[in-house]
Amino acid sequence: MAVTILAVDDSASMRQMVSFTLKHAGYTVVEATDGVEALEYARSNAVNLVLTDVNMPRMDGITLVRELRQLDPYKFVPMLVLTTEAGQDKKMQGKQAGATGWLVKPFNPEKLLATIAKVL
Amino acid sequence: MTLDLEMEEIIKVFFEESFEGLDAMESGLLTLDATADRETINTIFRAAHSIKGGAGTFGFMEIAEFTHSVETLLDEMRNGQRAVSADAVQVLLQSVDVIREMTQSAQAKQPIVTVGADALSGELARILAQKGPIAAAPAAAGTAAAPPPVVAAGTAPPKPVPQAPINVALDSISGWRIEFVPDPTLFKTCNDPLRIFAELAGLGRLEVTAHVEQLPLLQALDPSHCYLSWSLVLHAAVEHSRIIEVFDWVETVSKISYEPVYVGPKPGESSAAGAGAVPVAPARPAPLAESAAAPVVTPAKAGSDAGSIRVATEKVDALINLVGELVITQSMLGRFAEKYDPEDLESLRRGLIQLARNTRELQESVMQIRMLPIGFSFNRFPRLVHDLSRKLGKKVELKLCGENTELDKTVLEKIGDPLVHLVRNALDHGMELPEKRLAAGKSETGTLELNAFHEGGSIIIEVKDDGAGLNKARILGKARERGLIEPDAQLTDDQIYNLIFVAGFSTADQVSDLSGRGVGMDVVRRNINDLGGTVQIFSSEGVGSTIRIRLPLTLAILEGQVLRVGKEIYVASLVSIIETVQPTREHLSSVAGRSELFKHRDSYLPIIRLHDLFDIEPDSRDISKGLLVVVESDGRRVSVLVDELLAQQQVVIKSLETNFKHVPGLAGATIHGDGTVALILDIPGLISNFLERQSGRIELAA
């Protein structure tokens, strides 16, 4: 049974890097370019983990997490936020929205895989 | 794909994205003023943020660091902590340039020069240090991108202070005692204490004691609530920060206390002495390896990639459909070829007509793929006009029209520089200073318009300004001064304006470094001619000028007039032919044996004997026995003597220069229906060379 990860980032290069790293590690990856697309997908599909960037147009990552948590299948899906900031404010915001944890950018592929392994 | 190759591809995408982001930042910044809407500032911020993130991820640290300062300034603006000031916008625009340069270097695998970045960092720091005026509430446009911090329902948790690491000598402790009391809502964020404990256990022996006092009776139990808390003892002499890290994700929704477990003299339990301190440095993401310095290579212009074109999907779909139809037509014909039957001849004929149509449409479609909107060329002008008008102290509003007008990719690429020169010229020489404009009863802000539209088989591009117009007297004066015309020559307005295109001509009193050097306009015209186009000037003193460029839509196909001189066949571009006449003796005359003239309507046109020029044996040297083709280029008309006009047809232009070389008077070659080569005449070139040679100076049709 494949482990599916939903990767959300408006930057194609970041998305591709994350996708490439995860696929090589054996995960199945679904990509979305922003929160709206991700939410659309999530309404009719379930995944094992959500990885999302914070700063995106239309719907940012924190809002996406908050919205996803309202969907029944997503109540207990781990969600990680990719952020360049690790300030307390952002951490709180993320937590309040329902994020499981975060990864601070820039990160390398090893860190990404190790972090994901922790929550899956 | 190997790991490296795939990464290379991804990094290429990063570069592409970054350049696009920089362009977006630039356009956004150009529209920014005090009342700029929040969405624009957010877009600019996000672009910078993405570039910073990507640069850091892919190892371009200089770019990441510099962009960080830019981002900080933008962040303050989008939060309303700082008002948008023209000063700040200017520095930000310059920052965009610097980031672009650094990215180009990175793309070319050259070392990134930080001189510009360092200088601007100073500027940015200066601005950031000044307490900027707090922005008035920016106009909210549609949905605001940055959400306000969410206030949790119920009691808002007090803002937690991050745990400061306790400093201990690692050889003085044997471990840590940890009290972990999570919020009941812990599970809502899918944080599993078991995972945390597992990670801790990876550092050393872990004792876990759960406190179940808060557990309600089964009926009242909400499985999504966390009722438990724990006391932990970790037998590992590690840095406090290492342990804090493990609790990173849950610390804002828990109460955690840490206590080192001391060995020896310090009071407190001590289990088996921990092993020798194993300093575990908190993992830090290793920066990706910098790409090795490669031999110096000029970085390619951002975004320019001669090898590939982005094509709209609909265009490709249309193409695929046409190919499908072509295949069907072909097979239909093929069937007939197999068994010939006289009755089928009619069907065969129809089939061939169909094939011809399919091929033509396919060809048009393929040419369409190479068409790109001229907006790609126009998009550099807002920035250019902004910077240039600032530099010159002039107020100019730029209007762009017809950005969607399409033209061939190659034509698009080559028209860029000439347009830039014309715009610079218009701003530098055409546009007056604000005071002068007011004094002349004009609005202080001048208008520069770039207009593009299709007309016939061409694309017309206009550069229009409402400036001072061309000063005929000054142009005439300079032309006389430089001996470019006879002192007493009578010139039409048109002819006067065209003087500015002559090499070495410039009426600028001081050669400004922008466009007054006089090497510009002749190159502009030559470049336009090389593209098979023409350029005209319309001007009115005090009112303004319009430069009108006409370009063929594609470079590769020409609507041609096939003509014959003696045994040789040539093709002339239909666009340059005005008409063809059979001359009678009365209309012919010659001037002092120097030039032969043909009286055409109200003017005398010089006659070019093509047979002479190309050393061909003509049918007859008697002009009245031949045909005169009246051609025009850049306002100059001449007549060309030929023996016969043949068909008018579309021809595919093939290069003479690839295997051979450029030949004066020829624009290329084409393959005739019978497989032989026909040469294509370069009408503008023929006219220029002929006229300049005739008199050694600029000859103008009287």
Add this chain to the structure above:
Amino acid sequence: MSMDIKPAGVAQAASGTEQYLSFLLGGEEYGVDIQKVQEIKGWDTVTRVPYSPPYVLGVINLRGSIVPVIDLRLRFGLEKVPHDATTVIIVVHVPGDRGERTVGMVVDAVADVYDVAGANILPPPEALGAVEKVFVRGLANQDGKMLILIDVDGLVISSVVGESQAAA
């Protein structure tokens, strides 16, 4: 008619030797590096190009490309002979600053393909007659006869690009 002269059948030259296609011109036998030969074709209608020296006959259509044709007899200062159905054009490609340049050379006849050992190649002598030393790589003693080895690159560039006669 055109014959692609490099089918799989042509054996690779042994190391230390180079393969040359030889052709006859005015009683002499010349050799061109076979790697530069694209094909051999028969006579084709040539379109004259103005301002060309007499030895540049003009251009032909070679499968959609415009290819110039040089008359080697005229280039080497020999007397002109008429071109007819037996005339042979050797099409060569040489490196140029815009990529490769394809050019045709009119010769009397094509002779053979030789493996010339590097050791057998002598430098061009001082006195060489009409053929400019610039185009001659050397002389080879092949099976008892003298083969004049041509530097195709130099020949083509000087003939096609080098000189251009200004308009009258």
